[in-house]
Amino acid sequence: MNGRLVLSLFFTLFFISVGAQKNVTYASSKDSDPKARQILKAVSEKIKTGKGVTFGFSFVTQAAESAPVIQKGKAMILGNKFVLDFPEQQLTSDGTTLWVYLKKRNEVQIQDAAGLAEDPISPYKLLKIHEAPELVYILAGESRVNGAVCDVVEFKPLNYDVEYFKIKAEIDRAQSQYRSITLYLKSGDSYVLNISSQANTPFADSLFAFDLKKYPGIRVEDLR
Secondary structure (H helix, E strand, O other): OOHHHHOOOOOOOOOOOOHHHOOOOOOOHHHOOHHHHHHHHHHHHHOOOOOOEEEEEEEEEEOOOOOOEEEEEEEEEEOOEEEEEOOOEEEEEOOOEEEEEEOOOOEEEEEEOOOHHHOOOOHHHHOOHHHOOOEEEEEEEEEEEOOEEEEEEEEEEOOOOOOEEEEEEEEEOOOOEEEEEEEEEOOOOEEEEEEEEEEEOOOOHHHHOOOHHHOOOOEEEEOO
16 A cells, blocks of 8 residues: 555535535635534544644555455654554654655655645544644534444535545544544545544654664665
8 A cells, every 4th residue: 555645634515404504605614513613622632642642543445446455553643743654664754754664675765744744645634634724514413333422523625626525534422532534535435544542642752753773774765
């Protein structure tokens, strides 16, 4: 799986059938459903990325008419810095530089991190969709994930030129935590981020700078 593709967290008007909402015009994130905003505020308070948070997750790529591809990983986030660790690769960013380490090849690709946090299909982006000013959202019902009752919040982009048309988040009602986030592309493909664990964790800044000295014989490809 392309690691860059996996980088994105957490949209159309979501099949609204409630009469009172049929004629609402969404011009900004401020027009979002107040009930959904209250739920997402509680989620935001549990995700303290400014102090450090760790997520265990699986990322599912579902291409149209193809079998799903599943990859498990761990995300460590501190502000705009992150480490995404997968079995075959690790992506590290200090907010300025992105290091993509290919484990089997003992190779690291160095890139600028500019714009990376805005990639809509990144787990980093998806995990912070509650902060996104470019999205509007509504409360769209409830579901169950592994027996837990979840509130379903659906998001649409205010910019209709983007490649996706909807994001659906299932939020554990008792824990105020994401259980799954699904992004739907106009192409028919979808990406699902299933959250298996979440914990606030203190991190040192050094965690988010890739240390070449720890990898003897590593091949470096600087793409900046």
